[in-house]
Amino acid sequence: MALSTDQPLTIRAMAAHEVELMGQWAAAEGWNPGLSDGASFYATDPGGFFLGLIHGRPCAMISAVRYGSAFGFLGFYIVEPSMRGRGYGLALWRTAMEYLGARNVGLDGVVAQQANYERSGFVLAHHNIRFEGRIVTGSGKPPSTCLIELSALPFEELLSYDAQLFGTARPRFLRNWISQPGALAIGAIENSGLIGYGVRRPCHEGFKIGPLFADRVQVAQELFGRLSAGEQLGAPLFLDVPAPNAAARALAEGQAMRPVFQTARMYNRRDPRLPLERIFGITSFELG
Secondary structure (H helix, E strand, O other): EEEEEEEEEEEOOOOOHHHHHHHHHHHHHHOOOOOOOHHHHHHHHHOOEEEEOOOEEEEEEEEEEEEEOOOOEEEEEEEEEEHHHOHHHHHHHHHHHHHHOOOOEEEEEEEEHHHHHOOOEEEEEEHHHHHEEOOEOOOOOOOOOOEEEEEHOOHHHHHHHHHHOOOOOOOOHHHHHHHOOOOEEEEEEEEEEEEEEEEEEEOOEEEEEEEEEEEHHHHHHHHHHHHHHHOOOEEEEEEEEEEEHHHHHHHHHHHHOOOEEEEEEEOOOOOOOOOOHHHEEOOOHHHH
């Protein structure tokens, strides 16, 4: 759609090959996305990625991913720096919100923009803290929990467990996320049932762990121990922790990780009251 002749912004859905641009812009903002995030994100909802163009040149973008009929998540809300302050971002925002319709919508916004999101009807649920550490060699101590690669687990079991922590099922996303190039995806098993899992993936800088879900602190610690060790000794490692989870913050701090960034998790209709005590690392700031 075109706004007017004096502000000739055209907004359209992204094509699959344009997802790489999304990652490049996010990296330029310092958000450090995963190298292969785009394929997982786009597979979740191919219609939910929007590009704003001036005379065919990209100037703004946003993602508005639908998770079923009840929930959606906003991300990648970026205007090219030289084009800011001209209303292009607001036009993309309106398109995204129209696409998501009556769904409850979540986002992880930079704290400096929290007041702007509040003016759009979003309410703070909690803050998230990004911690930075380093890949280590591992303790050499065998875990007391049975840890297995997620590929050895029936997908439906993983999907059911993940939905408890994310708030809704996300099968298309999850299938891609755990099998992306370079990822390490580990589950914790007890009495033949899943009690936690985590994924580490390569990013523009170092690696991120996300999600890190666990029923108990010890399980989270042992999953983290496996995911934070590797041949890339000394490489940067990031974990995005829900601030209300004191045990998660203590886990990160106990591994000599330091806080480097915060976001505001906000919703426009209701806080889904996720079990944050079992969320030791969120999946991503971009898709929730």
